Structure formats: structure tokens, C-alpha cells
Amino acid sequence: MSEKVRTVKGACPHDCPDTCAMQVTVEDGRVIRIQGDAAHPPTHGALCTKVSRYAERTYHPERVLHPMRRVGPKGGGQWQRIGWDEALDDIAARLRTVAARDAQAVLPYSYAGTMGLVQGESMAARFFHRLGASQLDRTICASAGGAALTATYGGKLGMHVEDYAEARLILIWGSNSIASNLHFWTFAQAAKRQGARLVCIDPRRTETADKCHQHVALMPGTDGALALGLMHELVAHDWLDHDYLARHVSGWPVLRERALQWPPERAAQVCGLAAEEVRELARAYGTTRPAAIRLNYGMQRAHGGGSAARLIALLPCLTGAWKQRGGGMLLSASGWFAPAVDAAALERPDLMPQPRPRTINMSTIGDDLLRSASPAFGPRIDAVVVYNSNPVAVAPDSRRVAAGFARDDLFTVVLEHFMTDTADLADIVLPATTQLEHLDVHRSYGHTYALVNQPAIAPVGEALPNTEIFRRLAARMGFTEPCFADTDEQIARSAFRPEWADFDTMCAQGWVRLPVPERPFADGGFATSDGKAHADVPGLGVPDYLPNHESAVSAPELAARYPLAMISPPARHFLNSTFVNVKSLRSIEGEPLLEIHAADAAARGIADGTMVSVFNDRGRYVCKAAVGGRARPGVVNGLGVWWKKFGAAGTNVNEVTSQRLTDIGRAPTFYDCLVEVRPA
Numbered sequence: 001m002s003e004k005v006r007t008v009k010g011a012c013p014h015d016c017p018d019t020c021a022m023q024v025t026v027e028d029g030r031v032i033r034i035q036g037d038a039a040h041p042p043t044h045g046a047l048c049t050k051v052s053r054y055a056e057r058t059y060h061p062e063r064v065l066h067p068m069r070r071v072g073p074k075g076g077g078q079w080q081r082i083g084w085d086e087a088l089d090d091i092a093a094r095l096r097t098v099a100a101r102d103a104q105a106v107l108p109y110s111y112a113g114t115m116g117l118v119q120g121e122s123m124a125a126r127f128f129h130r131l132g133a134s135q136l137d138r139t140i141c142a143s144a145g146g147a148a149l150t151a152t153y154g155g156k157l158g159m160h161v162e163d164y165a166e167a168r169l170i171l172i173w174g175s176n177s178i179a180s181n182l183h184f185w186t187f188a189q190a191a192k193r194q195g196a197r198l199v200c201i202d203p204r205r206t207e208t209a210d211k212c213h214q215h216v217a218l219m220p221g222t223d224g225a226l227a228l229g230l231m232h233e234l235v236a237h238d239w240l241d242h243d244y245l246a247r248h249v250s251g252w253p254v255l256r257e258r259a260l261q262w263p264p265e266r267a268a269q270v271c272g273l274a275a276e277e278v279r280e281l282a283r284a285y286g287t288t289r290p291a292a293i294r295l296n297y298g299m300q301r302a303h304g305g306g307s308a309a310r311l312i313a314l315l316p317c318l319t320g321a322w323k324q325r326g327g328g329m330l331l332s333a334s335g336w337f338a339p340a341v342d343a344a345a346l347e348r349p350d351l352m353p354q355p356r357p358r359t360i361n362m363s364t365i366g367d368d369l370l371r372s373a374s375p376a377f378g379p380r381i382d383a384v385v386v387y388n389s390n391p392v393a394v395a396p397d398s399r400r401v402a403a404g405f406a407r408d409d410l411f412t413v414v415l416e417h418f419m420t421d422t423a424d425l426a427d428i429v430l431p432a433t434t435q436l437e438h439l440d441v442h443r444s445y446g447h448t449y450a451l452v453n454q455p456a457i458a459p460v461g462e463a464l465p466n467t468e469i470f471r472r473l474a475a476r477m478g479f480t481e482p483c484f485a486d487t488d489e490q491i492a493r494s495a496f497r498p499e500w501a502d503f504d505t506m507c508a509q510g511w512v513r514l515p516v517p518e519r520p521f522a523d524g525g526f527a528t529s530d531g532k533a534h535a536d537v538p539g540l541g542v543p544d545y546l547p548n549h550e551s552a553v554s555a556p557e558l559a560a561r562y563p564l565a566m567i568s569p570p571a572r573h574f575l576n577s578t579f580v581n582v583k584s585l586r587s588i589e590g591e592p593l594l595e596i597h598a599a600d601a602a603a604r605g606i607a608d609g610t611m612v613s614v615f616n617d618r619g620r621y622v623c624k625a626a627v628g629g630r631a632r633p634g635v636v637n638g639l640g641v642w643w644k645k646f647g648a649a650g651t652n653v654n655e656v657t658s659q660r661l662t663d664i665g666r667a668p669t670f671y672d673c674l675v676e677v678r679p680a
């Protein structure tokens with residue numbers, strides 16, 4: 001190694017349960033290699049295909065390198081390079097004008113482009129709180145499942161990912177783990193080598209389903225019915241842990257009555273399965289120890305998604321699976337970080353005016369940008385500041401989202417690495433640093449380690465970290481509170497309470513394991529007020545199966561016109577809409593595809609490779625058909641999330657998805673979507 005070569009400790013910033021520890025090799029100020037940290041147990045030295053190419057993204061020739069102002073019509077693609085001072089003066093002046101009427105007319109729009117606690121909602125949140133801007137309800141991904149876990153366990157808590165290696169049965173439920181949770185898959189593989197049985201519960205025959213012993217291909221949005229069918233069998237065969245139920249579960253008698261109404265035949269009929277599949281699955285789950293469930297967010301993107309997640313979260317409480325290492329379930333581990341992260345210090349909600357500003361749900365941004373002022377809604381949205389998100393591509397019903405962002409009287413600022421579909425509709429685009437260029441600290445929603453990310457290189461071009469952009473804006477707005485002068489290191493140091501994750505230890509090692517107990521619920525001890533898992537929840541009752549908004553049961557007239565149920569799960573080589581513009585990854589994915597079963601294709605005169613139009617009352621998506629075994633009859637899979645400008649006719653899959661929300665958690669229902677398909 002030359003003397004100019006050094007290794008920097010990093011963390012993967014992406015919205016993925018794995019939050020890997022990275023080793024970044026820098027030579028002469030340039031990143032030459034990115035590897036997984038072999039010492040970090042969940043990462044065990046391996047990165048996914050996407051992030052091992054992160055340097056290609058950072059040094060991409062199309063990086064936004066300096067601030068730009070729109071010239072010509074909105075969306076016209078004409079930009080003028082401007083200096084930082086001019087850009088920030090301009091933005092401050094515009095925000096001040098809007099805020100002089102009503103600061104709630106300003107809306108921040110952000111999600112998890114980076115999951116970092118520093119470059120996420122620290123300085124940005126302080127800024128918008130102090131301004132009195134509308135608050136954003138960040139629901140686009142996980143809030144139905146999150147509400148379900150909180151109702152059931154008292155928090156977003158679950159198994160240690162490492163413990164799946166000890167399981168004898170793993171239900172991989174609503175998760176394409178090989179694509180979206182690769183480091184869990186490694187532990188599942190270890191269990192498989194020891195003789196464990198792997199079952200995949202997913203409407204799509206995913207690459208993960210290919211590698212499991214059994215694939216239960218249920219209809220989208222029917223997981224609640226399947227869980228109730230399983231419970232029926234657990235009761236009927238007495239595969240229950242009565243002691244665990246008596247001591248650690250509240251509301252079981254009512255749930256038991258409900259479960260008894262769901263014999264396997266009824267569940268199978270709703271799910272589009274054979275009764276024998278339900279019976280067999282129940283037998284395996286009821287009689288194998290340890291038994292683990294890896295639930296993922298795919299199953300909660302439908303009307304009844306929250307109730308279904310509550311039912312599934314209760315399964316290990318019925319069988320006492322929590323007692324064994326390698327038993328239990330995991331949807332999210334992020335709640336383990338709740339006591340460790342000092343969110344109030346990071347985000348300073350105390351800076352908000354009283355009464356607190358209204359809240360806008362990010363999942364209904366399409367409608368909300370098009371709404372006029374009213375007593376119920378409050379002021380029209382006049383300014384949006386987007387960072388860490390690409391709503392024009394990822395938010396549902398995107399024809400309306402794009403129409404909203406195209407409003408001439410809307411002032412839009414986008415902090416980005418690239419000219420995304422959203423940046424295309426901005427008034428001002430500001431260049432943001434990538435993970436290789438800034439400091440951050442991270443928690444995870446799939447393991448229990450806190451991580452640090454040291455900057456490896458100087459910012460590319462004139463890019464600045466999100467924090468610095470909001471710091472400079474705050475100064476221009478005249479915000480003089482001392483928190484607006486905090487450096488990134490001060491913010492990073494204050495993010496974790498030192499007794500949970502000491503910053504200096506994190507810097508030395510790269511990561512720190514939180515002191516989360518082994519077999520956390522072996523003897524109850526849930527995070528609810530009474531320490532029990534709750535089947536019956538005040539205000540919610542006992543969970544039930546709720547059919548999709550868009551199904552033959554709930555909307556027969558709609559189902560007659562649009563008979564196919566569409567889901568739009570992530571493509572393996574993209575991360576939501578991130579990486580779509582990285583050529584090497586895009587060439588692996590090829591082009592936007594709609595997977596369709598041979599019988600459904602034949603009935604419509606569609607062959608493999610036919611360009612098709614996927615449509616409903618909301619819009620129309622044009623892409624290529626992939627006829628084959630990945631789609632079950634009655635279901636089409638539109639893999640996401642492509643940038644519209646890379647799609648045929650400038651469309652992507654969200655043209656057809658709806659803004660309706662889930663039963664609990666106010667989340668989107670991307671996978672509750674009826675369509676029809678025709679050759680284009």
C-alpha cells in the first residue's frame with residue numbers, strides 16, 4: 001500500500017434493514033474501494049451489489065455540482081448556474097415572504113434517502129420547527145407495520161437478526177430477503193444448512209421464494225386471513241403455550257373466539273390457496289421449535305396491512321416461540337434505539353410555535369399540493385423544500401404528485417445528488433454531499449448496532465451537507481438560537497446517549513452494540529404499560545382480516561373493469577428510486593417490467609416482451625411484459641421504482657397506485673391496486 005492510501009470507517013446510509021458497516025479505501029483523496037466490515041457481525045464483510053458500487057454513484061458524471069436556478073418554464077430543463085450566496089439569499093427571501101402570511105404554507109418533504117441522524121432530521125428539523133412550517137407525517141414506508149408493533153409489543157421491537165441462524169423453521173413473510181435484506185438471508189442460509197425449513201409467504205415467486213423449501217403464493221393483502229387460519233389450527237390442535245398466553249398476553253380469549261371463525265378452508269378461499277397449504281403451514285409452525293418469522297414491509301402496503309401485521313406479531317405469543325433463542329419475530333428493530341437516541345436534542349421540537357403547526361401526510365402529497373386553502377386544511381402549500389426523497393417518482397398516484405409539483409405558483413427547492421424526477425420540477429436545486437463526503441451516525445431497523453460514518457473525501461464540486469445548507473439558511477432567516485451554530489460533530493456527539501452508544505468508542509471501532517437483552521421476550525417484558533403483548537387494544541379492538549380497498553369483495557364494479565391486482569415491490573439492484581441512474585446497476589435490471597402469468601397474458605394477447613399499457617382510473621403506465629412464473633394468476637408485479645424519465649412515455653408504476661391509506665398508521669396502500677393490462 002502506498003502511504004497515501006488510508007481506510008475510513010463508514011456506514012451505509014440507505015433505507016434498508018441491514019445498515020452495513022463499511023471500510024472505505026481512499027488513495028490520493030479519491031475513493032478506490034468500498035468493502036463491508038468483516039468485524040461487524042451483521043455485515044460480516046459483505047456488501048450488496050448496489051453499495052459496493054457506491055463510489056460509481058458519488059463520482060457519477062451527472063452529479064449536481066453547484067446550485068442551479070430554473071430559467072424558462074417549470075420542468076423545461078433549462079438551468080442557470082448560480083453561487084451559493086445568491087441561491088440561499090433567494091430561498092430565504094422567498095420563504096420569508098410566504099411565512100409572513102402563514103409559515104404553515106411552507107412544507108418540508110423528506111424521507112430516508114439517507115438514514116443518518118445528522119444528515120436526516122437534525123438541522124433540517126430545527127430549521128422547519130423554528131420557522132413554524134407545516135409538519136410532515138413520514139408515513140410512506142413503514143408506519144402501518146410500526147403502528148401494529150407499537151399496539152402489540154409497545155414498540156418497534158423484535159428478534160436479534162443473528163439469532164435466525166438458530167431457528168429450525170423460518171417464515172419469510174412479505175419479504176424478498178435476497179433483494180432487500182441480504183444480511184438476514186445469510187443467517188437464514190446458515191439455519192438452512194443446519195436443517196431448518198424455510199417458507200416464503202409472498203404473492204410473487206421472488207428469487208428468495210426460489211431458494212426456500214416452500215412458497216405460499218397468497219393473494220396480495222390477504223395475510224390477515226392467513227394468520228387467522230393459522231391461529232385456528234393452533235387452537236384446534238392445542239399447539240399453544242398456555243402458560244405464556246396466561247402470563248404475557250392480554251386479550252387472548254377474544255382473539256381465540258375470532259380465530260375459531262377461521263377454519264383453513266375459509267382462510268384458503270380468501271387467500272387463493274389450498275386448505276392443505278394452510279393446514280401444513282400451521283402444523284409446521286405449531287410443532288417446530290425454535291420457529292422464527294421474518295416479516296417485512298411488503299405485506300403492510302394494503303388497506304388491512306396494520307391489522308395483518310398485528311395478527312402476525314401475535315403468532316409467536318400464542319406458541320411461546322419467544323422463549324427459545326432463534327424463535328420469535330422481527331419486522332423492525334428500530335424501537336431498541338428509542339431510549340438510546342436523543343431525538344429532542346437532534347430535532348428540537350421545542351422550537352415550534354404554539355399552537356403547533358398542522359401536519360401533512362407525505363403519502364397524500366399529490367392531493368395536498370393541489371388543495372386550496374380552507375378552514376379544515378389551512379393555507380394552500382406555497383413552498384416545498386425537498387431533501388432525502390424523490391416524491392415525484394415514489395409517492396402514490398404520481399400523476400397528481402407531478403401536477404402538484406408542476407404548479408407555477410409553487411416555490412420548490414430540492415437538495416439532491418442528481419436531477420431526479422423531483423429536481424426536474426424545482427425552482428432551485430442545491431447540490432448535496434453523499435455519504436462518502438459527510439459525517440454521520442446511524443441506527444438500524446434490522447439490527448441493534450449504532451454506527452459512525454466518517455467523511456472519506458472532500459465534497460465533490462460545490463456540494464454541501466444537508467446540515468450546512470440548513471445552517472446557512474437559518475443564519476439568513478435570522479434564527480439566532482445557539483443550536484443553529486452546532487457543528488456536525490457536535491450533532492453527531494449528541495445523537496446517542498453515551499451510556500447507550502459512546503461516540504468515541506463508535507469512532508474507534510466503527511460501531512457499538514446496544515445493550516439489548518438476549519431472547520428479549522422469553523419471559524414477557526414487552527414495552528407496553530403492563531409488560532404484556534396486547535391482542536385487544538383500546539380503540540382498536542382485536543385485529544381482523546380486512547379485505548383490500550380494491551378487491552372483488554369491497555369494490556365489485558371496479559374489479560369488473562380492472563380485474564388484476566398489482567403489486568410493485570422493489571427491484572433488487574435499486575434502492576427505491578436511488579441507483580436507477582447508475583448505469584451498471586440499471587443495465588442489470590434492464591428496463592421497467594410488468595410480470596404477468598401466462599394465462600393472464602394469453603387472455604389479453606400479450607407475449608413475453610410485448611410493450612403493455614397498465615391502467616386504471618388514476619393513470620396509465622407503459623412498460624414491457626415479462627410473461628413467466630414470477631406472477632401468480634390474477635396478480636401482476638410492476639417492479640419499482642424507476643425514474644419516470646427512464647420509463648416509456650415518461651411513466652412509472654406509481655401512475656396507477658392510490659393515495660388511500662391503511663387501517664392504522666396512515667400509510668400508503670401501494671399494493672392495494674387494481675389494474676387492467678393491454679398491449680400498448
Ligand SMILES: Nc1nc2c(c(=O)[nH]1)N[C@H]1C(S)=C(S)[C@@H](COP(=O)(O)OP(=O)(O)OC[C@H]3O[C@@H](n4cnc5c(=O)[nH]c(N)nc54)[C@H](O)[C@@H]3O)O[C@H]1N2
Pocket residue numbers: 015016017141142173174175176177179180181201202203204206219220221222223296297298299300302567569570571572573574575576577671
Ligand atoms: N434492493 C433493495 N433493497 C431494499 C429496498 C429496495 O428498493 N431495493 N427497499 C428498502 C426499503 S425502503 C424497505 S421499506 C425495506 C423493506 O422493503 P420491502 O418492500 O418489504 O422489500 P421486499 O422484501 O423486497 O419486498 C416485499 C415483498 O413483499 C411481497 N408482497 C407484496 N404484497 C404482499 C402481500 O400482500 N403479502 C405478502 N405476504 N407479501 C407481499 C412482494 O412481492 C415482495 O417480494 O427494504 C429495503 N431494502
Ligand SMILES: Nc1nc2c(c(=O)[nH]1)N[C@H]1C(S)=C(S)[C@@H](COP(=O)(O)OP(=O)(O)OC[C@H]3O[C@@H](n4cnc5c(=O)[nH]c(N)nc54)[C@H](O)[C@@H]3O)O[C@H]1N2
Pocket residue numbers: 015110111112113114119140141142297387388389390391394395415416417418420432433434435466568569570575576577578640641653654657670
Ligand atoms: N410503487 C411503489 N412505490 C413505492 C414503494 C413501493 O414498494 N412501490 N416503496 C415505498 C417505500 S418503502 C419508500 S421507503 C419510499 C422511498 O422513497 P424515498 O425516501 O424518496 O427514496 P428514494 O427514491 O431512494 O429517494 C431518496 C433520494 O434522496 C437522495 N439523497 C440521498 N442521500 C442524500 C443526502 O445526504 N442529501 C440529500 N439532499 N439527498 C440525498 C437520493 O439521491 C434520492 O434521490 O418509496 C415508496 N414508494
Ligand SMILES: [Mo]
Pocket residue numbers: 015140141142297
Ligand atoms: Mo421503505
